[in-house]
Amino acid sequence: MREVAIIGVGHTKFGKAGDKTALELFSEAALKAVEDAGIDLREIEALFQGAALLGFEEGQVMPAVFSAADLHLGEIPATRVEGACASAGLAIREAAMWVASGAFDVVLAGGVEKALAMGTPFATRTFAMACHAYSEAAAGLTFPGVFAMAARLYAHRYDIPLEKLREKMACVSVKNHFHGARNPLAQFYQKYGDLKVEDVLRSKMVCDPLTLLDCCPFSDGAAAVVVCAAEKARKFTDTPIYILGTGQGSGTPLSKMEDMVKPAARVASARMAFKQAGIEPKDIQVAEVHDCFTIAEIIALEALGFFGWGEAADATEEGETDIGGRIAVNPSGGLIGKGHPIGATGASQVFSLVEQMRGEAPKGNQVEPVPEFGMTDTLGGDFGTLCNIILGRTRRKK
Amino acid sequence: MREVAIIGVGHTKFGKAGDKTALELFSEAALKAVEDAGIDLREIEALFQGAALLGFEEGQVMPAVFSAADLHLGEIPATRVEGACASAGLAIREAAMWVASGAFDVVLAGGVEKALAMGTPFATRTFAMACHAYSEAAAGLTFPGVFAMAARLYAHRYDIPLEKLREKMACVSVKNHFHGARNPLAQFYQKYGDLKVEDVLRSKMVCDPLTLLDCCPFSDGAAAVVVCAAEKARKFTDTPIYILGTGQGSGTPLSKMEDMVKPAARVASARMAFKQAGIEPKDIQVAEVHDCFTIAEIIALEALGFFGWGEAADATEEGETDIGGRIAVNPSGGLIGKGHPIGATGASQVFSLVEQMRGEAPKGNQVEPVPEFGMTDTLGGDFGTLCNIILGRTRRKK
Numbered sequence: 001m002r003e004v005a006i007i008g009v010g011h012t013k014f015g016k017a018g019d020k021t022a023l024e025l026f027s028e029a030a031l032k033a034v035e036d037a038g039i040d041l042r043e044i045e046a047l048f049q050g051a052a053l054l055g056f057e058e059g060q061v062m063p064a065v066f067s068a069a070d071l072h073l074g075e076i077p078a079t080r081v082e083g084a085c086a087s088a089g090l091a092i093r094e095a096a097m098w099v100a101s102g103a104f105d106v107v108l109a110g111g112v113e114k115a116l117a118m119g120t121p122f123a124t125r126t127f128a129m130a131c132h133a134y135s136e137a138a139a140g141l142t143f144p145g146v147f148a149m150a151a152r153l154y155a156h157r158y159d160i161p162l163e164k165l166r167e168k169m170a171c172v173s174v175k176n177h178f179h180g181a182r183n184p185l186a187q188f189y190q191k192y193g194d195l196k197v198e199d200v201l202r203s204k205m206v207c208d209p210l211t212l213l214d215c216c217p218f219s220d221g222a223a224a225v226v227v228c229a230a231e232k233a234r235k236f237t238d239t240p241i242y243i244l245g246t247g248q249g250s251g252t253p254l255s256k257m258e259d260m261v262k263p264a265a266r267v268a269s270a271r272m273a274f275k276q277a278g279i280e281p282k283d284i285q286v287a288e289v290h291d292c293f294t295i296a297e298i299i300a301l302e303a304l305g306f307f308g309w310g311e312a313a314d315a316t317e318e319g320e321t322d323i324g325g326r327i328a329v330n331p332s333g334g335l336i337g338k339g340h341p342i343g344a345t346g347a348s349q350v351f352s353l354v355e356q357m358r359g360e361a362p363k364g365n366q367v368e369p370v371p372e373f374g375m376t377d378t379l380g381g382d383f384g385t386l387c388n389i390i391l392g393r394t395r396r397k398k
Numbered sequence: 399m400r401e402v403a404i405i406g407v408g409h410t411k412f413g414k415a416g417d418k419t420a421l422e423l424f425s426e427a428a429l430k431a432v433e434d435a436g437i438d439l440r441e442i443e444a445l446f447q448g449a450a451l452l453g454f455e456e457g458q459v460m461p462a463v464f465s466a467a468d469l470h471l472g473e474i475p476a477t478r479v480e481g482a483c484a485s486a487g488l489a490i491r492e493a494a495m496w497v498a499s500g501a502f503d504v505v506l507a508g509g510v511e512k513a514l515a516m517g518t519p520f521a522t523r524t525f526a527m528a529c530h531a532y533s534e535a536a537a538g539l540t541f542p543g544v545f546a547m548a549a550r551l552y553a554h555r556y557d558i559p560l561e562k563l564r565e566k567m568a569c570v571s572v573k574n575h576f577h578g579a580r581n582p583l584a585q586f587y588q589k590y591g592d593l594k595v596e597d598v599l600r601s602k603m604v605c606d607p608l609t610l611l612d613c614c615p616f617s618d619g620a621a622a623v624v625v626c627a628a629e630k631a632r633k634f635t636d637t638p639i640y641i642l643g644t645g646q647g648s649g650t651p652l653s654k655m656e657d658m659v660k661p662a663a664r665v666a667s668a669r670m671a672f673k674q675a676g677i678e679p680k681d682i683q684v685a686e687v688h689d690c691f692t693i694a695e696i697i698a699l700e701a702l703g704f705f706g707w708g709e710a711a712d713a714t715e716e717g718e719t720d721i722g723g724r725i726a727v728n729p730s731g732g733l734i735g736k737g738h739p740i741g742a743t744g745a746s747q748v749f750s751l752v753e754q755m756r757g758e759a760p761k762g763n764q765v766e767p768v769p770e771f772g773m774t775d776t777l778g779g780d781f782g783t784l785c786n787i788i789l790g791r792t793r794r795k796k
Contacts, residue, residue, distance in 0.1 A: 001499065001500060001501065021531075021532065023532075047648075052459065053453070053459065055451070055453060055454065055527050056453065058531050059527045059531045059535055059536075060527060060530075060531040061450065061451065061480070061482055061527040061528040061779075062480065062481055062482040062528045062778055062779050062782050062783060064481075064648070065481070065648045065649060065778075065779065065782040065783050066530055066650075066651065066782070068648045069648070069649070069650035069651060069654065073648070074648075074666075075647040075648055075649070075662055075663045075665075075666035075667070076647075076648060077646035077647065077648065078648040078783075079479055079481060079488055079492075079646070080479065080480045080481065081477055081478065081479050081480075082459070082460065082478045082479075082480055083460055083462075083463070083477060083478065084459055084460040090477055094477075094492070097495075097496060097499060097501060098495060098499075100499065100501075101399065101495060101496075101498065101499030101500070101501070102399060102499070103399065103495060103498075103499070129453050129457045129458060129459040130459040130460045132458075132464055133419075133456050133457045133458040134419065134421075137457055138457075248475035248477070249473040249474075249475065250445075250462070250463045250466045250467070250471075250473055250474060250475065250476040251463060251467070251473070252464075252467040253464065253467060256467065264473055265473045267473075268472075268473035269473070380460055380463070381459075381460050381463065384460050384463040384464070385460060385463050385476075
């Protein structure tokens with residue numbers, strides 16, 4: 001297997017896309033990535049696109065092909081992959097695998113979603129289709145419900161009074177909104193930058209114990225990256241960022257899940273990525289993790305091995321996940337501050353890490369010194385699909 | 399890149415699945431494939447699943463993960479790929495690529511759909527989302543309309559009176575129904591086996607010049623295959639069938655398509671597959687091609703290189719695509735006779751070819767002598783996604 005690099009990244013403004021269609025959003029992000037890479041469109045040999053619900057949002061199935069056509073990529077293979085909110089993570093993983101295999105040298109990958117137009121109640125209901133249809137969605141479960149249960153289980157498991165846990169969870173929201181407010185591409189740019197824990201606690205209750213500010217927003221947006229064989233990367237750029245390892249794991253319906261606060265699929269996925277990268281959690285200086293809800297970030301940080309079981313809530317409260325802390329978590333704003341266009345999120349995370357590792361993060365959000373290793377964590381459904389991508393500024397040690 | 403073999407295949411009865419869910423259908427096909435391969439479920443390292451519209455059919459997004467859970471595959475990567483009616487072809491192609499790359503040794507791939515429950519008008523409308531949403535579906539175009547236009551263009555281009563072309567197209571329907579009637583897994587098993595050209599012509603007009611018998615049915619069903627590194631295949635089976643080459647191509651919205659009866663994406667995809675396999679169209683003895691409508695088979699046969707441009711309609715009428723003819727086309731019944739559960743069709747085609755190449759086709763449908771080389775052709779949307787898979791009874795010549 002060959003080594004793989006990212007040579008270009010592109011990202012639309014997250015938030016309300018208005019009249020722009022999903023295909024237009026994707027083309028915008030893709031063209032930025034291609035321009036950033038300094039390549040000609042004719043050098044792209046395949047396209048992988050993550051998109052979760054475009055059929056419901058715009059009546060568009062098979063969007064990857066039409067994106068390839070919009071981008072004038074010719075008859076190259078263009079494939080949509082769908083793993084709910086992890087779709088773009090899977091798309092980039094596919095691209096990395098294909099380049100690693102030697103089949104292709106340059107592949108475009110990313111994701112897109114236009115979720116805002118559905119309106120909150122319909123979006124919530126539509127998103128819930130990524131739960132198990134027969135045992136969960138049919139019972140009325142939605143994602144706020146899933147993560148409210150997870151929060152209660154976490155409090156119970158680690159013997160933390162629920163009100164105390166709410167305060168610790170609120171620290172995730174404060175931190176990620178703080179970062180998002182400084183990210184010009186974020187949905188909440190220049191908003192909620194001075195949020196306090198009390199603001200989160202007093203915000204509208206969505207699903208007890210999760211308030212509105214514990215939840216990520218609905219968003220439109222797209223992000224894309226150009227993946228290239230590492231041996232050819234320096235032909236295009238002086239700052240290739242290497243994909244050192246990727247992982248993917250699959251969960252079960254909740255009724256068969258052994259432990260909701262120790263998601264086995266995430267543990268397996270992270271293990272796969274770390275093994276391939278040849279590094280350990282302690283080597284990572286920056287992570288973009290799937291904070292669809294505040295509690296989700298806490299659970300993720302433990303499953304990825306950054307903190308022991310039951311320790312991430314306290315660590316967050318103590319600032320260990322701030323920029324300048326033990327590991328900077330979601331310095332882009334994460335899903336909570338940057339926004340969560342579901343099929344695009346995995347690519348947005350990679351975009352934000354590449355910015356960090358090039359030393360080009362938005363003002364105030366740059367981790368110092370420039371991180372050597374970064375990691376994404378993208379979750380689809382209620383612990384159904386997990387995808388991790390580990391990036392490095394230098395190639396893998398042999 | 400390593401060579402790849404198929405060591406097991408499974409297929410549900412196509413037609414009306416009744417109370418069985420899509421996940422149950424997929425598990426049924428997958429377990430048959432696993433049993434056929436004689437492997438333990440624990441040997442499967444990844445799952446690729448094609449599914450086009452399960453969100454609309456059953457409110458189930460991210461089905462691959464739940465299929466992996468149903469099959470007790472553990473936390474292995476489980477990925478849904480979507481290329482409309484070509485979804486399962488892409489899933490098998492992904493599996494083949496991953497095994498070829500050396501990343502995995504044994505991968506399960508297939509597809510599923512439960513389309514019948516939607517009812518014809520809703521299914522037609524829902525399927526049309528695989529057209530370009532803004533320029534085609536919004537204008538009221540549906541797939542019968544697309545292929546009726548293609549038939550008229552074909553008649554015009556090759557100066558064939560439309561009534562004459564209708565007779566030639568009817569020969570596709572007669573042939574494929576004849577085969578389907580002898581295939582116990584086909585939706586039309588023991589039905590329409592003695593259809594005459596006049597029956598097709600006099601059948602209900604759906605979209606002029608296409609009658610009901612020019613169209614494939616809506617279907618429920620699933621099919622799956624086990625893909626394995628060629629060097630390990632004989633550990634499991636005495637009759638591995640090798641994946642010699644695969645191809646994938648992408649089209650454009652119809653408004654930008656150069657020539658609807660010479661689909662460039664199909665030509666590109668077939669060329670990719672033939673190049674990888676190191677053989678030519680004349681080497682293929684059996685093909686399962688995407689006959690969603692009778693005219694679609696004719697167009698496919700020319701684009702794949704089996705017949706010259708404008709020659710496949712005559713060749714069909716002259717019996718050259720019958721079993722015993724120059725090349726046996728759709729001896730399983732094809733989409734018209736076997737049924738078309740959209741996300742499953744590409745895997746069903748591979749299943750049928752593997753049967754042929756093992757000499758185990760349904761009675762009366764076996765091509766003699768047992769074919770050395772076979773080819774699938776799967777189409778998603780209106781010439782949007784093309785996928786081809788070339789199979790051989792022996793490994794690639796070095």
